[in-house]
Amino acid sequence: MGSDVVSNLRTSEADAPLLEVRGVERAFNGRPALRGVDLCLRRGEIYGLLGPNGAGKTSLVRAICGRLRLDGGSVRLRGRDPARRPEARRRLGLVPQDVALYSDLTARENLEVFGRLLGLASREARSSAANALETIGLADRADDRLATLSGGMRRRVNIAAGILHRPEVLLLDEPTVGVDPSAREAIHDLLRRLWKDGLAILLTTHDLDQAEELAHRVGLLVEGRIRAEGPPETLIRETFGESKEVAVVLSGPLAADGRALLEDAGLEPVGDGTTWIGPLGGGLDAFSDLGQRLSEAGVAVGELRVREPGLRGVYFRLTGEELPS
Amino acid sequence: MSAAVFRAMLLGLVRDRAALAMSFLLPSVFFMIFATIFAGATGEQLRLKIAMADEVHTETSGRLLRALALDPALVPVGEGTLSADEVRDLVRRGTADVGLVLRSDAEPLESMGGFGRAPIVIVSDPVRGVAVPMLTGQVQKAYFSALPDVALGSVVGLVEDQFIELTDEQREELEAGLLDLKVETEDAAGRGETVGWGFQDLFEREDVAGQSAARNHVAYYAGAVAVLFLLFSAVHGAISLLEERESGIVDRILAGPGSTRVMVDGKFLFLVVQGFAQVGVIFVLAWILYDVDLISHLPLWAWTTLLVSAAAAALALTVATACRTKRQAQTLSNVAILVLSALGGSMVPRFFMPPWLQDIGWLTPNAWALEAYTALFWRDEPASALLLPWSMLILATVLGLLASRRLARRMERL
Numbered sequence: 110m111g112s113d114v115v116s117n118l119r120t121s122e123a124d125a126p127l128l129e130v131r132g133v134e135r136a137f138n139g140r141p142a143l144r145g146v147d148l149c150l151r152r153g154e155i156y157g158l159l160g161p162n163g164a165g166k167t168s169l170v171r172a173i174c175g176r177l178r179l180d181g182g183s184v185r186l187r188g189r190d191p192a193r194r195p196e197a198r199r200r201l202g203l204v205p206q207d208v209a210l211y212s213d214l215t216a217r218e219n220l221e222v223f224g225r226l227l228g229l230a231s232r233e234a235r236s237s238a239a240n241a242l243e244t245i246g247l248a249d250r251a252d253d254r255l256a257t258l259s260g261g262m263r264r265r266v267n268i269a270a271g272i273l274h275r276p277e278v279l280l281l282d283e284p285t286v287g288v289d290p291s292a293r294e295a296i297h298d299l300l301r302r303l304w305k306d307g308l309a310i311l312l313t314t315h316d317l318d319q320a321e322e323l324a325h326r327v328g329l330l331v332e333g334r335i336r337a338e339g340p341p342e343t344l345i346r347e348t349f350g351e352s353k354e355v356a357v358v359l360s361g362p363l364a365a366d367g368r369a370l371l372e373d374a375g376l377e378p379v380g381d382g383t384t385w386i387g388p389l390g391g392g393l394d395a396f397s398d399l400g401q402r403l404s405e406a407g408v409a410v411g412e413l414r415v416r417e418p419g420l421r422g423v424y425f426r427l428t429g430e431e432l433p434s
Numbered sequence: 435m436s437a438a439v440f441r442a443m444l445l446g447l448v449r450d451r452a453a454l455a456m457s458f459l460l461p462s463v464f465f466m467i468f469a470t471i472f473a474g475a476t477g478e479q480l481r482l483k484i485a486m487a488d489e490v491h492t493e494t495s496g497r498l499l500r501a502l503a504l505d506p507a508l509v510p511v512g513e514g515t516l517s518a519d520e521v522r523d524l525v526r527r528g529t530a531d532v533g534l535v536l537r538s539d540a541e542p543l544e545s546m547g548g549f550g551r552a553p554i555v556i557v558s559d560p561v562r563g564v565a566v567p568m569l570t571g572q573v574q575k576a577y578f579s580a581l582p583d584v585a586l587g588s589v590v591g592l593v594e595d596q597f598i599e600l601t602d603e604q605r606e607e608l609e610a611g612l613l614d615l616k617v618e619t620e621d622a623a624g625r626g627e628t629v630g631w632g633f634q635d636l637f638e639r640e641d642v643a644g645q646s647a648a649r650n651h652v653a654y655y656a657g658a659v660a661v662l663f664l665l666f667s668a669v670h671g672a673i674s675l676l677e678e679r680e681s682g683i684v685d686r687i688l689a690g691p692g693s694t695r696v697m698v699d700g701k702f703l704f705l706v707v708q709g710f711a712q713v714g715v716i717f718v719l720a721w722i723l724y725d726v727d728l729i730s731h732l733p734l735w736a737w738t739t740l741l742v743s744a745a746a747a748a749l750a751l752t753v754a755t756a757c758r759t760k761r762q763a764q765t766l767s768n769v770a771i772l773v774l775s776a777l778g779g780s781m782v783p784r785f786f787m788p789p790w791l792q793d794i795g796w797l798t799p800n801a802w803a804l805e806a807y808t809a810l811f812w813r814d815e816p817a818s819a820l821l822l823p824w825s826m827l828i829l830a831t832v833l834g835l836l837a838s839r840r841l842a843r844r845m846e847r848l
Contacts, residue, residue, distance in 0.1 A: 171848060174689040178847050192847070195691040203689035205682030227690040274690065 126151050127200070127278050127309050132182035133172050142168045144333040145182065150278060150309050155300070157324030157341075158313040159424065165333040166313040167206070170280050173311070174203060186278065199228065202276035206283045208263045209270070210255055216242060216266045217251040220273060227274040234273070241269035245299055261292020265299060272303065279303065281312045285319060297323060317420040327420065329427060336427050341420050348426050349418035352388035355396060356416075359383045361409030370406050374399055379425065386425055389415060452762045481789050482565055482572070485512045485521040485530035489538040490553070494584050498536065498543065498573075501580030505572055509789065518555075525557050526813050528805070531785055532565035533557030534573065543581075544588050559812070562785045583616035652724035654783075657807030660713040661742060661800050662771070662780040667712060668705045668743075668750035669767040675701060675751070675842070676760045684845055694842035698755070702747050702835060709743030710736075731810050734817055738806045741827040745799040748834025749774075755841035774798045802826040 128150040135143045142165045150156050160166050171177045173184055175192030184190065189197035210219045217238055224234030242248045245265040247258075255263060264284060271279055284300070285293045300323060304310055314320055320327050321341045328338040337344055357376060371378075376387035389395055396415045403410050486502065488495050503510050511530045512520060521533035533556070536543065540551035554573060558566045578585050590608055594600055600608065675697060678684050687697065717735065721728035728735060753770055757763035775781055777791065778800020784792050795801045806823035809815045 171685075174685075176685070176688060176846065176848055195693075198689060199691050201689055203686055205685050207682045209682030209686045211683075223686065226687050226692050226696065228692070270686065280689070 127187060128173065128311070129185045130169070130173065130182070131185075133169070133179055133184065134181035135168060135172065135177055135179055141333050143172065146172075146330070146333070146335055148328060148335065148338075150311055152277070152309050153304070153307065154326065155304055155310040155312060155324045157320030157327040158311060158330055159315065159317060159320050159327055159420070160313075160330035161315055164330045166330055167282060168333075169330065170203070170282050170311075170313060173280060174198065174201060199274065200277045202271035202274065202279045204268050204271040204279065204281040204284055206286060208255075208267045210263070210267060212256040213254060215252045215254050216247055216258065216262075216269075219255060219266060220269055223270040224273040229274055237273040237275075238269075241273055244272070244302065245269045246295070259292070261288045261295060264288055264292065264296060268296070268299060268303075272308070276308070278309045278311065281310065283314055284312065285314070285316065293319075317424055321420045329424060331428050337423070341423075344423045345418050345420065348423045349388045350390070352390045352418065353392070353396070353415045354418040354422045355387060355389035355399065356412075356414050357385045357399075357403065357408075357410060358412035358414075359385070359409055360411030363408065364406075367403070367406050367408035370402060370408065374402075377425075386422065388418065388422075450759055450761055452758065481507060481509050482568060483511045483529070483531045484508045484569065485516055485524040485533040485557075486510060487516045487518045487521045487533070487535045489518060490536045490543070492543070494543045494581060495536045497581055497584075498576060501576040502534070502573065505576060507572055508569075522557050525559055527815075527819075528559070528808065528813070531562050532559075532569045534569065543577075544584050544591070562783065565785065580619065582619055583612040586615065587612050652720050653726045653811035654804070654808055656716050656720040656724075656726060657804050657811075658780040658800075660716040661746070661778070661803045662775045663716075664709045664712055664743060664746045665750065665771045665775065665800075668709055668746045669753055669763070669771065671705050671708065672701060672747070672750040672754035673760060673763045673767070675754050676757065676763055679845060680760070688846055694845050695839050698751055698835070698839050698842050702744075702751060702838075705747035705750060706740070706743045709746050710739055713739045713743065726811060734810055734820065735807075738803075738810060738820065738824070741824055741831070742799070742803040742806070745803070745827045745830040745834065748831045748838065749799060751838035752834045752841065755838040755844075775800050777801070779804050796826075799827060799830045802830070 126149045128148070130146055130148040133143050133146045134141070146165070146169055148156070148158075148169070158166055158169065168177060172179060173186075173191065175184065175190065175198060184192070186197040186200050191197040191201065211222065214222065220238035220241055221234050224237050225231065229237055239248070239251075242251045245268065247262060247265060247269075250258060250262065255266065258266070268281065268284060271281075281300070285296050288296065297319070300310060300312070312320070312324065324341060326338065326340050327344065329336045339347075355376070357371065359382075363371075363382070371385045374387065374389075376385040378385050389399065391398075393415075396413075400410070400413050403413070484502065486499050488499055502508055512524055516524070518535045518537065521530070521535055524530040525533040535555040535557060536553060537551070537555055540553045543553045556566055556569055556573075590600075675684075678697070684694070684697070688694070717726065717728050717739075720726035750767070753767045754763050757766055775798075777787075777795045778784070778798035779795060780800045784795045784801065787795065802823040806820050806827070809819050809823065813819070
């Protein structure tokens with residue numbers, strides 16, 4: 110995807126932000142959900158907004174759609190406030206987390222209904238629905254009732270309903286939750302095609318692998334704050350340098366000297382403490398040296414693995430928590 | 435495992451406080467309203483609206499009508515002196531529950547009846563048929579308690595006619611005694627007491643409806659049932675708005691240029707069409723099976739039904755948009771519909787209710803819908819007579835639609 114990114118960015122007005130979020134704050138019942146969030150989305154870009162459940166991702170999406178009363182800050186879509194300017198919202202397409210469609214209607218009927226609700230004329234809604242069905246690869250199932258389609262197909266129709274009015278910015282809230290790997294891959298292909306067609310995409314997910322695979326830039330949203338932002342490879346390099354990521358999975362209790370050894374090696378416990386993760390410089394020699402020292406210290410090691418560092422490791426290093434796969 | 439399901443249900447109910455309050459508070463209110471309605475139906479609090487005409491203009495007829503006017507169970511309606519036709523008209527319009535005519539071309543009130551035309555005509559609408567025995571009782575009571583001298587005199591007249599002839603002396607004593615009884619009765623009435631006794635059949639019944647073969651009770655109940663179920667189905671449709679909020683459809687629409695007004699108006703139009711079709715099915719059945727004269731009233735029926743459906747749709751949307759959860763909406767709507775239908779006469783004719791409850795009933799769309807249908811099918815009235823119910827249904831529609839649009843806007847900004 111790398112060369113595509115470059116060409117797409119080069120051929121577009123890459124520096125003109127379509128979406129600008131500045132210092133957005135909002136609390137619910139005195140509990141802050143968004144604490145001064147800044148975010149910028151440019152044409153020809155896929156932005157992955159990462160964070161665990163409850164981090165504020167859905168609230169931020171609602172703020173971008175103009176649905177949230179802000180305690181502070183601003184949201185601008187091409188310089189206009191989507192909360193006050195319906196024409197600004199025309200540039201926006203939303204794909205909600207749940208399949209927000211009518212299950213008794215066919216895929217085509219759903220798309221025609223939502224096309225009309227998105228402000229298209231009747232004929233335009235019909236042609237947009239037909240085009241969208243081609244785009245998502247479901248033209249042959251267009252007249253099947255939604256309830257009879259598989260979960261992955263319904264998710265694709267859900268995405269199609271967000272692009273009928275040819276928005277400039279597409280917001281997707283956890284688009285692959287609950288789908289199997291092949292359906293997930295089909296959705297990834299669809300999102301890449303939409304991006305190639307010039308759509309700017311903001312994708313909220315707690316699937317770090319998905320973000321790493323799709324996004325040009327990611328932002329890590331934790332407890333209502335963007336804790337880190339940038340291209341995935343940059344964040345990984347800044348966090349790990351030339352190091353690899355090593356993981357030690359314990360098969361028994363950990364004594365004090367074993368704990369000290371792991372901590373000295375720069376590893377940190379994850380979850381219930383049976384897995385320790387951290388960077389490992391020095392290549393395979395260092396890896397084998399760590400294994401030997403653990404063995405000599407009598408640490409019960411069930412699994413010892415080394416891998417190229419990814420966003421999962423970045424997220425863990427920044428938050429001290431690991432997101433579920 | 436069943437205990438776990440029970441616990442989940444319990445926690446769900448307890449944590450939705452509005453639904454919890456409605457689950458327990460509203461049924462209590464509902465019970466009290468129904469208790470009041472049915473207590474009224476026993477007759478203890480019932481007050482019949484009565485229109486009276488005196489064609490005889492004798493002292494006796496005047497005394498009888500005055501006694502009836504003072505009866506706490508009766509509320510005289512109509513201004514000034516009414517004619518028999520005016521009485522019939524008031525009953526036909528429903529302004530009076532029942533009418534009473536003391537007619538001139540009949541036996542005198544002083545007779546025992548049974549030898550010629552009955553002196554008292556009770557004018558009734560079959561839809562309020564129960565009013566006849568009730569009024570009969572009140573007239574008998576007034577006749578024998580307020581006019582005992584007349585009653586006794588008529589008995590003596592009968593005895594003399596049929597059995598023995600009185601001497602002049604006996605007749606003088608009797609007349610003096612009857613005069614004393616009259617004075618005593620009037621004195622007692624002045625003290626708020628009654629004297630007198632007995633029963634007599636002096637009545638004839640005349641129905642103001644039933645003159646046309648096409649009119650029958652089904653026309654009333656078709657309207658009553660149609661409005662009740664119209665409200666239920668309208669609420670069921672309106673609650674889909676809350677389902678769409680939960681599924682994310684509302685989020686999707688509001689992320690674009692659409693607004694909640696689009697959704698409310700779209701659902702309103704659908705519910706109006708659906709309601710019109712539902713009421714249509716009921717009336718077509720009434721026409722086919724029970725000879726309700728739908729065809730000759732078709733244009734006015736169609737307009738009335740359109741307005742009734744619109745009022746029901748607007749009310750249902752108001753209930754749905756006022757609630758934050760589906761559970762709240764279901765509880766509130768069930769109770770609201772049952773209360774409105776009870777007060778509005780869909781379950782029990784409003785005539786059975788105490789006057790204050792009948793007055794409250796005018797605040798319900800059911801009452802105006804039934805008023806329009808009965809004016810149309812019972813009283814065979816022209817369009818001009820339907821203007822008031824139509825206006826009230828339009829008012830209910832406009833208010834309900836504006837309220838639901840405003841309430842739905844709460845979904846737009848969180």
